[in-house]
Amino acid sequence: MVRVLLALDDNIPQAHAQTNAVEDLIGGEEGVTVYILHVFSDNPEGASVQQVEAVREAQERLEEAGAEVQLLETSGSPAEEILRHAEEHDVDRICVGGRKRSPTGKALFGSVTQQVILDTHRPVLVCGSTEEE
Template sequence: MVRVLLALDDDLAQAKAQVAAIEDMVETADGAEVFILHVFEKNPEGASVHQVEAVREAKKRLEAAGVTVELLEASGDPGEEILERAKEQDVDQICVSGRKRSPAGKALFGSVTQDVILGTNRPVLVCGSSEE
């Protein structure tokens, strides 16, 4: 069984691209468990992971593909929280989103993505938007 931490923000197109990549991966796996994590940097209203459209859509699609899904939420620095949850859940892989960048910016990943890649020994899958 493959265990994946799927880190999602509010971007629905990004979430769809990440889910598509995971669906492709789990087709060949003998079972899959995906932990969907949304990190609230600031959450004064007390929102829940269940209120994030990208999370709801990802959960629905993954469960339809036969994947076991658990929702996680955290508050704070996204890079640190992603790394902490990956460790806690002992996942095999972390899936994060990439952002479309200017030609000069393409040489570097976004700060959260870069923090995750450099902060773990686990494989990190970086996905672009499905609308690119």
């Protein structure tokens, strides 16, 4: 059984890149569970994870690929919540998104990605964004 934590924000091209990577990773394997996590930074209207388009699209594609998908939502520090859910669900891998950076900024990952990489013993898959096709 393979368990993957897919941490998505609301950037659709980024979610497509991450979903592509997870589809490649699971490659039709049976017994795969993908936990899709969305961390709300500010949610005064009480939106749910099912209202995030990037999450809905990823869920649909991964279920079509044969994965069991569980949606998770929380608020707080994205890196801390990603790490907490990775531990709680005992995932085998964490998939996070990367951001375009300036030439100088390319030497470092974004703060969330960097914190996740440095503060876990689990493999972390970092995906760059794709252009809409």
